[in-house]
Amino acid sequence: MNGNAAPAKIVVQNIAKTFTQKKHGLKITAIKDLTFTVKEGEYLVIVGKTGAGKSVFFDCLLGLKEVSSGSLLIDGQPVKQFLKRSYGRITRIYQEDRLLPWRTATENAKLGLEILRVPEQEQRARAEHWLRKLGLRGFEHSYANELSGGMRQRVNIARAFATSPEILLMDEAFGGLDEVTAQRLRRDFIKLAHEEQITFLMVTHSIEEAIELGNRILIFGAPAHLIGEVRIPPEVAQNPKLARQYHDEILSILEAKGGIEVGMEE
Ligand SMILES: Nc1ncnc2c1ncn2[C@@H]1O[C@H](COP(=O)(O)OP(=O)(O)O)[C@@H](O)[C@H]1O
Ligand SMILES: [Mg+2]
Numbered sequence: 673m674n675g676n677a678a679p680a681k682i683v684v685q686n687i688a689k690t691f692t693q694k695k696h697g698l699k700i701t702a703i704k705d706l707t708f709t710v711k712e713g714e715y716l717v718i719v720g721k722t723g724a725g726k727s728v729f730f731d732c733l734l735g736l737k738e739v740s741s742g743s744l745l746i747d748g749q750p751v752k753q754f755l756k757r758s759y760g761r762i763t764r765i766y767q768e769d770r771l772l773p774w775r776t777a778t779e780n781a782k783l784g785l786e787i788l789r790v791p792e793q794e795q796r797a798r799a800e801h802w803l804r805k806l807g808l809r810g811f812e813h814s815y816a817n818e819l820s821g822g823m824r825q826r827v828n829i830a831r832a833f834a835t836s837p838e839i840l841l842m843d844e845a846f847g848g849l850d851e852v853t854a855q856r857l858r859r860d861f862i863k864l865a866h867e868e869q870i871t872f873l874m875v876t877h878s879i880e881e882a883i884e885l886g887n888r889i890l891i892f893g894a895p896a897h898l899i900g901e902v903r904i905p906p907e908v909a910q911n912p913k914l915a916r917q918y919h920d921e922i923l924s925i926l927e928a929k930g931g932i933e934v935g936m937e938e
């Protein structure tokens with residue numbers, strides 16, 4: 673399919689999200705005025721400082737929080753309506769892997785399918801298929817608490833892919849791993865995500881990670897609003913000097929417009 677002709681999967685139109693603190697009535701704005709569109713099958717990375725409202729935005733997409741104003745559409749429908757019809761079609765992977773330690777890798781990987789009431793035999797087959805794709809052949813029967821951090825996150829990703837989501841949200845998913853482990857997992861993950869043709873949104877506070885993973889990067893200021901958009905051409909992966917230029921460009925946008933940072937008085 674021609675990328676430009678792909679229909680909009682997610683439409684974010686002037687959304688805002690505020691919280692009112694119960695105790696003091698203090699208003700906290702997590703999303704200020706956010707507008708952008710994600711096409712079906714697109715692969716998008718969002719970068720922004722800690723506290724920029726990235727996780728709150730994902731909560732809104734997952735129907736866990738409601739936007740205060742504006743409209744948030746998936747397949748042209750308000751999130752709630754989409755979820756009613758398409759339960760389980762959108763899923764998020766967090767930094768913490770959320771595995772059940774008393775379950776094996778396979779039993780953890782099929783957890784999402786249990787919730788979706790897929791027949792038991794198919795649950796197992798799909799879970800094992802995805803564990804193997806993620807390089808965990810031979811570890812199917814290991815308990816979660818016997819696995820390393822990187823392997824645990826692989827099980828977590830297998831669990832998400834096994835449910836065949838239409839939209840996959842990654843929330844700082846590689847943030848808890850050492851750099852070598854994270855890089856290997858990122859590379860494996862990109863390959864799988866491309867093969868699967870899912871609509872894929874990833875948030876990170878790491879500019880390096882955004883450049884490595886992204887072809888389209890949205891830069892969020894705090895509270896969440898769009899302060900920049902950068903496209904990363906494929907040759908950047910092979911060209912550290914070019915990558916550095918993109919890094920500096922994104923960094924300068926974040927420094928200039930990224931939001932207020934608390935600091936010591938000079
Ligand atoms: N349930 C809540 N009640 C009040 N404030 C919240 C709530 N959830 C998040 N926030 C605030 O929203 C802002 C954005 O948070 P978050 O989306 O977690 O940032 P990040 O970009 O680091 O993921 C923060 O100031 C946070 O304190
Ligand atoms: Mg977050």
